[in-house]
Amino acid sequence: MNGPKGKYAWTVTVxxxxxxxxxxxxxxxxxxxxGDTLILLGDEQRGIAIPPKESFSEFAARLFDTATADSGR
Structure with missing residues (x-):
């Protein structure tokens, strides 16, 4: 499927x-x-997303850094 650069869509059968x-x-x-582990995110309103694992790792690291900083207050 052709679309905007860097944007993709595929179909799969369950x-x-x-x-x-x-x-x-x-x-x-x-x-x-x-063997890779993937993250599956779901939102009843917006649907399902499988973000790149690097993006989720960065998000989780920031989340835990924030939580650690907040607990020191």
Whole structure:
């Protein structure tokens, strides 16, 4: 699917066990390999997102740094 640069959309089919395959192009673009752990975020209003693991790691680090700083007050 062609769209704005850096923006992608794919379709997947959910199997009987609730599993789906991440398309090869998506795995290559986002450097996803067998055995990798992914984060699945859900919002009933906005849908499901699978953010790049690096983005989530940075977010979590900032969150915990903030929590540690706040506990020292």
């Amino acid at each position: 199997g009987e066990k609730g599993q789906f395959v991440i398309p090869k192009q998506a795995r290559e673009i986002f450097d996803i390999h067998p």
